[in-house]
Amino acid sequence: MKALDLTFDTPFEHGVKLSDYVKKARYTYVIFLRYFGCRSCQIDMIDLAAAKEQFKAKDAQVLVVLQSAPEVAAEGSKQFELPFDIACDPEAKLYALYNVPSAGSKEAMAERNGAMNEAQAAKMAAKRERMADLVHGAYEGDEYQLPAYFLLDSDMELLRQHRAENMGDMPTSDEYLEMLPLYAADFTFNTQSEKGLKLSDYAKKADRTFLIFLRYFGCSSCQLDMIDLADCYDQFKAKNAQVLVVLQSDPAIARAGKDKFELPFDIVCDPDMALYRLYDVQSAGDYAHLLANPGEKWAEKKSRIEAMGLEHGEYEGDEFQLPAYFLLNKDLEIVKCHRGATIEDMPLADEYLELL
Incomplete structure (x- = not known):
């Protein structure tokens, strides 16, 4: 899923596009805090600044969004010697765009903070001790604003997101770093002909593995x-890459389909859709969203389906399932990933090859 693009101002630059900004690093953390005067936010930024070289070593950068005026952010950045940019959003437009909520009132914030778990409470207690040495600055924006973070790759793909339930419900700088690089969740799966395979073992067969989530074998799209992937599979092998397609199909149906289309890759059979949930591959919910904004790629696909005489087979799983892919290395590190917003929003076979 692509993150929403936005244009922002820093204390020193106007009209910066996020889609341009993320190209500076492999990973970008967009971290929503409150405002510069907030001592808790100051602690967060001081800690992020102290980890500058560690983020850089992981090809990651930080962009902090604050409800602060540019002049306040400029002064604060200088005071704390911050090595990252501040997106100044005094009208909280970016918070609204990214649906970062507010507690709404002092009472509601107190209730949320009172519901912290043990780890969150310990995190806030340690932070409060350090806050005693800091001075609260000017109040700006929404005093009851909750924090959030969004982890993006250089193509604006949304890799992780978290909207905090309370002020202790956010990662420390060390915890942000521990998330990088991103690794795929390991799992055990059945193919059309084998049972109990582990992804971590399977991935070692090639330098790169495309884990591609589609719908089910009866779906003509x-x-x-799969036919297109099969037709250029020698090119995948030449790049020491392999394909593993996940379908919501029964093994018997997958076996028949694999034989019919002479597919050179395995099918992961997931009729219960457990792996779709594990990898957060969403359903569109209805045809309107699944087939939204059709373009030339979809028109050409429909034409080819008809010309090739591909027929719809048995319905299985979720008819409105969206597609996705994850490009993994031998260690299950996620090199690239994409969750389709529509059925059309996926690479063609030759576009997969270009990613290698």
Whole structure:
């Protein structure tokens, strides 16, 4: 899923586009805090600044969003010697765009903070001790604003997101670093012909593995995708890459389909959709969203399906399932990933090859 693009001002630059900004590093943390005067936010930024070289070593950068005026952010950045940019959003437009909520009132914030778990409470207690040495600055924006973070790659793909339930419900700088690089969740799966395979073992067969989530074998659009992957599979092998397609199909149906289309790759059979949930591959919910804004790629696909005489087979799983792919290395590190916003929003076979 692509993150929403936005234009922001820093204390020193106007009209910066996020889609341009993220190209500076492999990973970008967009971290929403409150405002510069907030001592808790000051602690967060001091700690992020102290970890500058560690973020850099992981090809990651930080962009902090604050409800502060540019002049206040400029002064604060200088005072704390911050090595990262501040997106100044005094009208909280970016918070609204990214749906970062507010507690709404002093009472509601107190209730949320009172519901902290043990780890969150300990984190806040340690922070309060350090806050005693800091001075609260000017109040700006929403005093009851809750924090959040969004982890993006250089193509604006949203890799992780978290909207905090309370003020202790955010990572420390060390915890941000521990998330990088991103690794795929390991799992055990059945193919059309084998049982109990582990992804971590399977990935070691090639330098790169495309884990591609489609719908089910009866879907004629999915059939065409698999046929196209099969037709250029020698090119994948030449780049020491392999393909593993996940379908919501029964093994018997997957076996028949694999034989019919002479597919050179394995099918992960996930009729219960457990892996779709594990990898957060969403359903569109209805045809309107699944087929939204069709373009030339979808028109050409429909034309080819008809010309090739591909017929819709048995319905299985979720008819409105969205597609996704994850490009993994041998250690299950996620090199690239994409969760489709529509059925059309996926690479063609040759576009997968270009990613290698």
